[in-house]
Amino acid sequence: MKPLEEIKVLDLSRVLAGPWCTQLLADLGAEVVKVEQPGSGDDTRHWGPPWHVFGGENGHGEEKVAAYFLAANRGKRSVAIDFARSEGAELVQRMADEADVLVENFKVGGLAKFGLDAATLRARNPRLIYASITGFGQDGPYAGRAGYDYIIQGMGGLMSLTGLPDGEPGAGPIRAGVAVADLFTGLYCSNAILAALHRRNATGEGATIDLALFDTQLAMLANQASSAIVSGRDPGRQGAGHPSIVPYQPFAASDQAIIIAVGNDRQFARFADMLGVPEWLDDPAFATNAARVAHRARLVPMIEQRIAARRASEWLALLESAGIPAGPINSVSQALSDSQAIARGARRQLAGGALGEVPVVGNPIRIDGRRVDADLPPPALGEQGEAVLEKFLSPADYRRLRDAGVVG
Numbered sequence: 239m240k241p242l243e244e245i246k247v248l249d250l251s252r253v254l255a256g257p258w259c260t261q262l263l264a265d266l267g268a269e270v271v272k273v274e275q276p277g278s279g280d281d282t283r284h285w286g287p288p289w290h291v292f293g294g295e296n297g298h299g300e301e302k303v304a305a306y307f308l309a310a311n312r313g314k315r316s317v318a319i320d321f322a323r324s325e326g327a328e329l330v331q332r333m334a335d336e337a338d339v340l341v342e343n344f345k346v347g348g349l350a351k352f353g354l355d356a357a358t359l360r361a362r363n364p365r366l367i368y369a370s371i372t373g374f375g376q377d378g379p380y381a382g383r384a385g386y387d388y389i390i391q392g393m394g395g396l397m398s399l400t401g402l403p404d405g406e407p408g409a410g411p412i413r414a415g416v417a418v419a420d421l422f423t424g425l426y427c428s429n430a431i432l433a434a435l436h437r438r439n440a441t442g443e444g445a446t447i448d449l450a451l452f453d454t455q456l457a458m459l460a461n462q463a464s465s466a467i468v469s470g471r472d473p474g475r476q477g478a479g480h481p482s483i484v485p486y487q488p489f490a491a492s493d494q495a496i497i498i499a500v501g502n503d504r505q506f507a508r509f510a511d512m513l514g515v516p517e518w519l520d521d522p523a524f525a526t527n528a529a530r531v532a533h534r535a536r537l538v539p540m541i542e543q544r545i546a547a548r549r550a551s552e553w554l555a556l557l558e559s560a561g562i563p564a565g566p567i568n569s570v571s572q573a574l575s576d577s578q579a580i581a582r583g584a585r586r587q588l589a590g591g592a593l594g595e596v597p598v599v600g601n602p603i604r605i606d607g608r609r610v611d612a613d614l615p616p617p618a619l620g621e622q623g624e625a626v627l628e629k630f631l632s633p634a635d636y637r638r639l640r641d642a643g644v645v646g
Contacts (some may be wrong), residue, residue: 240267240610245435248334249273249314250342250354252280254417255371255451257310260341263431264313264612265601268339271626272311272617273330275312276318276646279619282307292594303618312588312598313612317627318620318646326644327352332630334359334366339431343371346381348576356446366444368452369427375450385451387417394419399462402477411475414449417473423454470543483540484530485509488567491550498545498564503527508560513544574599588615 245268249260257272257280264270267543274280286304292302321327331353332342340359342349349355355400356368370376373385391397396418397411456463462473462481475483480486485506488495500506503526510518523533530537542550545553552567557564568576575586582603589595593615600611623645627636639645 241605242266242268245269245339246337247271247339247341248330248337250330250340250344250349251302251371252343253282254309254310254420255344255423255427255449256341257282258421259369259371259427260314261310261312261612262424262428262601263339264614265603265610267610269605270314271333271622272314272316273315273321273333276320276620276643279316279318280307280311282310283619284462289337290593290596291639292592303616308593308598308616311616312596314483314617315626316617316620317620317623319623320644321352321354321646323644325639325642327354329627329630329639329645331359331362332352335363337363337366338435339369339425341369341371341431345384346370346372346376360444360446364444365438365442367431367438367447368444369431369449370449370468371427371451373450377449380452387420387451388413390419390451390455394452395459395463396455399459399473399475400561401475403475406477409475417452418458419455422458423449423451426454426457458493479538482531483527484534484537487538489542491545491553492548494550495567496545496550496553496566497565498541498557501563506530507564508539509557509562512556512560512562513541515540515544558600583609586611588613591615592618592621 242263247263247268248261249256249270249272251257251260251531252274260268260270260272272280278284283303285306286302289302290305290308291300291302314607319326319329319559320454321330334354342354347355350358353359353452356370360366360368367490372381373390374380374383391400391413392411397413400414401412402409405485430447430449438444465471465473465481478487483499483501486499488497498509500509506524506527507516507519510516523529524537543566554564554566566572573579579585584599586598586600587595588598598616599624600609603610624636627645631639636645
């Protein structure tokens, strides 16, 4: 039995933060029903290329769905309902009456006109845990603004830390290569939902959860935010280096770059010995990590000169034998094909749905030695609509609403 079996989640979210949250709940065993707009569905279904192509059997033409959508929607069942129409809104209300959790990421107040806001639905179902994800939260001067990950990375301080330092070629702020504000917000939201479910077991009461990308971005600055608060100085861009540890960055071997992460003074002693310069330990400028940080500009070029003399594979073997953390800089394909990724079952093929066999990257959580991945592949738009809605609509009513375009 998975931890969240028998928990019913109604997913009104789109794009990434909300779907990432609900995908995690699905992996943990929850029954997740994704409500999408008839005819178009989640925006990310169309965010290609690349595309996952399916169909083409029995005389039907091939169809396609964007790889982006596949990343955040496994384990869910899709129902297409136009809740901008009164009969569609009423249908979603009835579904929420029987749900344990509802997740949405509309603008603040955007669902109230449909009667799908937290106050309305929790009055009907006091046990409901209603989670709202927005760019800036339910209050404050920016509450009415739309929030996008890229903007949040900039406004929330992350981009001021990411990129090459001023004065170097190519200097300037750079966004992270994945939508980290969205992803972290989805993770924080799933944690809040789990906490609310635990509390409901004791009190019987649901909860209203308010998660903001901006709040999350500030929280995930972690040690960098703490450093700014404690010191009164803003940390700057370090490129690929670390603001508080040296050496802790990529170094170019003769054929490719490798990352060397010397985490403490004992490791540095072994590192200096491995490089053939044990006398570095006698230099007060290098004896401690704090000293090495202060003398970064002197030490790093000397390390670069030595690492450039041999191939990456030779250095990685030596570093591993010396117990010094190091690794290559892999492409995404190389990372997914790494022997460790294969051994841990990172890649999965999910079949049995309308989209055919779908390749995905699985959930990293293991409980009692088993991964918690959902086995249901990402759904086609409205794929399970009739099966899900038979509990709420008679066959005749379903056909009527389908013909009217209220359901799809």
